[in-house]
Each structure stands twice: as structure tokens, then as C-alpha cells.
Amino acid sequence: MTPAASPTARHWLAYPLGLARRSPTFVVGLVIVLFFLLLAVFAPLIAPFNPTQSFSYEVLQAPGGRFFLGSDGNGMDVFSRVIYGSRYAFGIAIPAGLIMIGIGMPLGLLAGYKGGWLDEVLLRTLDVLRAFPTIILALAVVAATGQSLVSMVVVIGLLDSPIFARVVRAEVLTLRSSTFVKAAIAVGNPAWRVMFVHILPNAILGATAQLPMRMAWAVRISATLAFIGVGIQAPTPEWGAMIRQGAEYVITGEWWAALFPGLALMTLVLGFNLLGDGLTDLLDPKRRGVGK
Amino acid sequence: MGETGARIAKFLLMRVAVSVPVILGIVFLTFMLIRLGGQDPVAMLAGPMADEAMLSALRAQLQLDQPMLLQFGHYMLRLAQGDLGVSWQGGIPVWGEILHLFPATLELVLLSVGLATLIGVPIGMRAATHPNGWFDQLSRFGSLAGFSMPTYWMGLMAILVFFYILRWAPPPMGRLSIEVVAPTVVTGSILVDCILEGNWQALGSALAHLALPVACFTLLAAAPMIKQSRAILIEIMNSDYVRYARANGFSKTTIRKMALRNAATPLLTFLGSELTSLLAAAALVEYIFSLSGLGQWGLNAILLGDFAVVQGYVLTLALFSVFIFMVIDLIVMLLEPRR
């Protein structure tokens, strides 16, 4: 550390390196998520084959050779399908996340700030959700409302909202009894102003760490649903559906059709989880201390 | 003792009173959801040969043409008499089948959760006592990996490695090898039945068949255990009373015991909620490994639109969840002086 140098004189790399030192989980998670995001965006440029193009004479080819990761039971290239699969993963996670924020955030804010019947309703809903197996609920609803991408997104987003709302609500409750908010009220700020200017930014900060976790769950459950046979189906290159297809061949030893989509799925979900975990680390003021 | 008895009675009463609306809500929700769907179970039941007349007749017979609330009313009436309806795949009574299959699922879940607790809690505790050390980082990563892995995929990979490649595990079909004689069904739980009968050969086979699914499921269950016990313990270690104990020069062992005592309640509560959600997740594991359990049956029913079975399945899960929470809260109430 140069004592006399001004802050702007630090090497440009110092900031990200410093971040990495403080929370390697965050950086690893970010790298993973960005990697898959790039795959999703540039899929047509990266994938060697059209993901739904079936080569009927080259069914279940082992990896190597013409098909980098092998071909599946329909003769489609596993590698290309895995790459395109990331489009579906983000295509579900991002809109679902937006729905979750769009509904959960105001819900949590209002419930935490106003309390009253809205709060009660939220808590009761959470109670029911707690006792109700969420997967079954998602299953039933998606099966009921039609097996399309949109219905999956909507259902997942809706299911996530109460959970996100609960986190936001908890943040709001803590903030509401904090001194600086009390001061803002005492000085005479109207309720809406306190909510938007004082509480909202801080609540968002606290709830931000939840966002990646929820997206991880969204990716996961959409794949699970596809695996069971609900929602997206073959030949769409969605990872869950791909695992479902590949499952039948595992027993006979053709492992690649099921392994690679699962690997991709696990890595992306892990990436989101690491991101969220790292964010919690970074945003938690108590963790700033240096040991030893 | 009488006073404690009175407290317990009061608690149970209140808990039952509160749970009833929740369960009713769940049953109602399930009922509506499954009927709102585009599935037409009548078509499935009648088969491809049926014509319109037969379909309408069937529909009327099953009361599917009546307004939904009315249908719900009928269902509740029958429920009150203990009639859970019949599965539309073969006419099996739902209640009987639940009794038959539920112990199998319970067997899987309890074994796995038990193992997961035995493994996960000590790991989480060790991580908490050396925060940010290498063990902590490793266990956190491991726990996150467990969170991220899709169970069914892990099951598939396990089958690949341990069955196909290594030939260690038996083929993932059912809970017993074909050549082994099954024990007489007493409880429905194969392990228990084998032990009761002294049928060691079947026991061995059953254990072998359960090994992989339990292993996968345990890993899934251990992840949240590790994370939560670590979080709980860290909070305890930073508490005022631990600091005071240190100020009094308590030995590390004493402080550890103190921490454990304080961790018992939050851990138990968490265990309760974990059991509930894992029971539902068990369905997937059963599906992969073809362990005929309640989850597999329920899952299939949802996909096929077998209404009565779905309702029975969800009802069972909900009842179980309420029961577990009640037991845990009761234990907590008796242990904790703070109630």
C-alpha cells in the first residue's frame, strides 16, 4: 500500500482482485453465470449443429468423432443441444425473476411497512406453502394450465414471489425500527416518501442476495418439471427434457445423453448459488474484518 | 406432572384447531387445481373406443359434470366418512394403497434424513467453530454443490457408476431382487418386515436396493443440514452468553456443551421443515429407482389426472407435515424453558 498515492492511482486490476480475495465464491459464481449467459447469447455462433437436427443414422454415437459430446437417442448432437439449453435456462430464470421482483418486492414492502391484513394474508400464504410440497404444486399447475414455456415461467415466478416477499418484509421490518427511519418520520416525511427514499434502497440491498438463489431454484425446478414430463418437451433442447430422454439409455451404458445436460444444469445452478452466497458475504458488514 | 399434562393437552388442542383450516385450504386448493386443468380423465378411463354417449354417461357417474363446489362438497362428505375414493387406474381404493405404500416412502426418507443429520450437523458445527478456515470453505462449497445437484440426475449417474460400471449395486428396479422371497407384509416397510420375520436374505437384498437411493437422498438432505447448523452455531458462538462464559474462563468442552444445548431447539425446528419438504422430494428418487412408494404413485397420478389419488397423496403429505410440526413443537415446548 503506497501511503501517499491517491486512490485513483491504484492499478485498475486491484479492484476485481480485491473483490476476489474477499469473496472467491462471488467471483466464481459470477464467472459461471456469465459463461452460460455468453453461451446462451452466442449459441448460434458456437454450436456446431442445429440443435433439433436429427441424424437418424448416427443415433447414440459416443463422444468424440463427429459429435463432440456424442449424439442422443434421436441422433441429435448433444453438444449443440446443451449450448442451446442455456437459452431456455435463462429464458425461464430471468422472466421468472422479474415476475418475482415485480410482485414480491411491493408485496414485501407493503406487508412489512403497513402490516395489517396484507401482512396476515402473506404470512398465511407462506404457512400453506410451507406445508404444501411446492414441487407438487408446480407440477399440478403446469400440468393444468398447459405445457408451455410461458405457463412455466408464470408459475415459477408466482411461486417464488411469496418467498421473496418474505425476505423483503424481514428487511423492511428491521429497517422500520431503525433509528434513521424513526428520525425521518419524526422530521415529518410523509409515509410514501419514507418508504421509497429511506426504506426501499436499503431493503433492496438486503434482498439482493436472495435474487440469485431464487433464480437457481427457478432453473432447477423448470428442469425437474421437464424431466418428469411436464412443461417443455422433446425435441426442445431443454436440459431437463434432455436428461429425461437420456435416462433410458443409462442402464445400457450410453451415458452421454444424460450426463452432459445434467452437468450443465448443475454447474449453472451452482453458479447462481455461489453468486448468491458470495453476495451475502459481501453485503454483510460483519464480515469485513480480517482475521489473524 | 399434572400441570405438564395440562399444558400438553392445551397445546395439542390449539394446534389441531389451527391446522384444520390449513389442511382444508390445501385440500381445496388441490381439488380446484387438478380440475382446472385441461386433462380429461374420462377420456383416459373410457379408453379410445368410447363414444360421446359413453363419455357423458361416465362423466355423470363420476359427478364430473357438476359444478366444482358441489363436487368438493361431495368429496368432503365422503372424506368425513373416511372414504378417499378410488384410483381410476384399476379401481384400487386410495386409502388402502396409501397405507400400503407410505411406509416404504417413510423408510427411505427417515433413513436418509437420519444419516444426513448424523453427517451434516457435526460438519456444520466444525465449520462454525473454525469460521473461514479451509474446512469451512470446503464444507460450504460441498453444501452448495449438494443444493445444486438435481437429485434425479445424481441418481442416474449413481446408477451408471455403481450398477453399470462397477456392478456393485443391483439393477434399479424395485426394492427386492426377483429371486428373493418377499417378507409377509406387516408394516409395509420392507426393512421392518424383514427383521420381524427374520428373513435375512430379503433384508440383505432390500438393503442393497436401498443403498443407492438412500445415498443420493442423503447427500441431498445433508446440504441444508450443514448450512443451517453452521449458521445456527455461528450465531450462538457470537452471542452474549458465550462471550460471558469465555469471560468466566470456561473450558472449551463446557462451552461446546452449552452451545449444543442452545442449538437443540433451532436445529429441531429446522429438521421438522426439512422432513416435510424432503418427503415430497422423495417422489423423484422413487421414480428413478423404481421403488414403489407413495411418491412415485402420486407423481404418476398427477401426470395422468387420476384425481382421487392426487388428492389422497397431497392430503397425506399435508397431514404428515402438520403432524411432524406438531411433534417437534411439542418437544421444543417441553425442552425450552422459554414458553
Added chain:
Amino acid sequence: MSLLSVDNLHVHFIARGINNQLRTAKALNGVSFDLEPGQVLGLVGETGAGKSLTALALLGLLRPPAQVVAGKIQFEGQDLGLVDNPAGRSARGKSITLIPQSPKTSLDPTARIGEQLIRIQREHGQTDMVKAHARAIEMLEQVQIPDPAQRMKAWPHELSGGMAQRVLIAAGLINSPRLVIADEPTTGLDLTVQAEVLDIFKRLVSANGMSAIIITHDLGIVAHYCDRMAVMFAGTIIEEGPVGKVFEEQRHPYTQSLIASTPKQIAMHGFASAVGSPPNLYDLPTGCVYKDRCPKAQAVCDTTLPTLGVGSTHRVRCHLPNGKP
């Protein structure tokens, strides 16, 4: 030989700021004082001056991000070491005890009062449970808790703040320590209860010939219950001496402004000049730490200052200790 001798204690907090640069807060800067057997020392200062930190250092309870950078602590002639070590641990709870700040949260919620009082004795070698039990009841009597035998079975959450504090006093004295440190013993207590609790404390300490350090920001408590007082500011002791003398002479400008800020003084003389904002421990000035707030600061205050003795028992860290204005 003094009972306790603290010499040149420096404690820093090292943390990483949001841009990952190391930031050091100098929380204790050269704290030194001695304590004789049977003396009660009052440690005063505003919030953040380093009072509780000194106590934690004495007890060897400092953990990262706090780091002891220099200093020595000797108790009964033995070097206590500055971090957790076996010597410190055997002394803690037995020869040096702490009466912590928040009574209700400092007690183990899952153990009854009696069990906790017995546990403290057992941890320090008492094997006779009957004697331990009797001693616990005896201590509860001493702190004037009614119906002590019944109270032994009480849970911590059943106690009021005042009672919990008294239990903590009992716990702090149960092993007959030589030194008791009371950290803000009146936080959260009603005014009437405060006086009771402190009376009990002082009485027991005097009766058993113990030394004590009372950490507080309340000058009234110091005036009533302490023999000596040490005034802390920005991690340094800026004035130290017998209570009467310090109050009378007020050699350091900070002492003067502290005393002038008590409600009674304000009622009599009106508001003194604004006390100012707390010092930034991350960026302490060279020279006298108080110079930015001092009305009498001069050029010489920019250099380091020595400890001047105004008499052998009264010390001041000031270049211009000219007493009351």
C-alpha cells in the same frame, strides 16, 4: 507491588473497506495504569473511547479483527499474556471476573440460575456440589435477592433486569476474585434500581477487600463509588488520579468539558462550548489526540506529549495542564 499493572497497551482493529483496502482503527493507544489491592478505579469516557475494550484486553478476550499490537499486562506479578492462553484462562472467572453489560442476554438461556452459579465454581475446581450449592445461595442472599433457595431454580428469562444484574454480581464474586471488572453495570436499569445495585456491589467489594474497575460514562457513579478515576479519550488515558482531586482540579481540558456537560452543571452554568464530534480512529492526528477539539490548543500540541505528573498520584497528558478556567 500493584495488583494489576497495565503497560502501554496498543490495540488496533484491522478491517477491509469496501474497496478491499486495509483500514486500521487505532482503538487503544498506549493505555497504562496500575491498580492497588482494595482500590476501586472508575474508567470513564464517551462511547468509543476504549473503556470496554480495555476490559476485554485485560481478560484476554480480544478476537480478530482486534489485534494487540503492543503492551503488557501483569496481574499479581504474573504476565497475563494478551490473548487467550492457559494462564489467562485459569485467572478468568476465578481471580479476575467480569460483570458484563447486558445482564439478561449474558446468562445462558437453557440453564437455571442455580446451575449456572454452580457451574462457575465447578469450572474452577470446586468438586463438592453441596458446598457449591450452599455458596450459590449465600451469594444470592448477599446480593439481596429474595427467597434465594427458590430463585436457584429460576430461568434467566424470568428475571427482571435488576435481578439479572444482581445475579451477575453474585456470579462475579462467587469465586472470591481479587479483581472485579464491572462493565457499564447500570445499563438498562431504572434509576432507583441502579443505586441499589451499585450499593450492593460496592459493599461486597469493600467487605472482601477486592479491587474493582467500574467502566461507565456516568460521572456521578464515579464520584460516589470509586477511589480513583481514569478518563479515556480516543484510546488514551488523558487524566488519572484520586477521584476527589480530579474533580477538584480538572487538569485536562477534556475532563473539564466532560464535567461541564453533566446535567447539573448545565443547569447551573448553561451550555459549555460544544463538545464536538468523536475522533476518527482510522485517522488519528499526530501529537495530542484532543487538539482538534481543545480550546487551548497551541503549536506545541502537534508533537507527542509526555505524561506529566501533577503529584505522584495524579497524571495528565497535556502540555498545558493549567487546571480549572
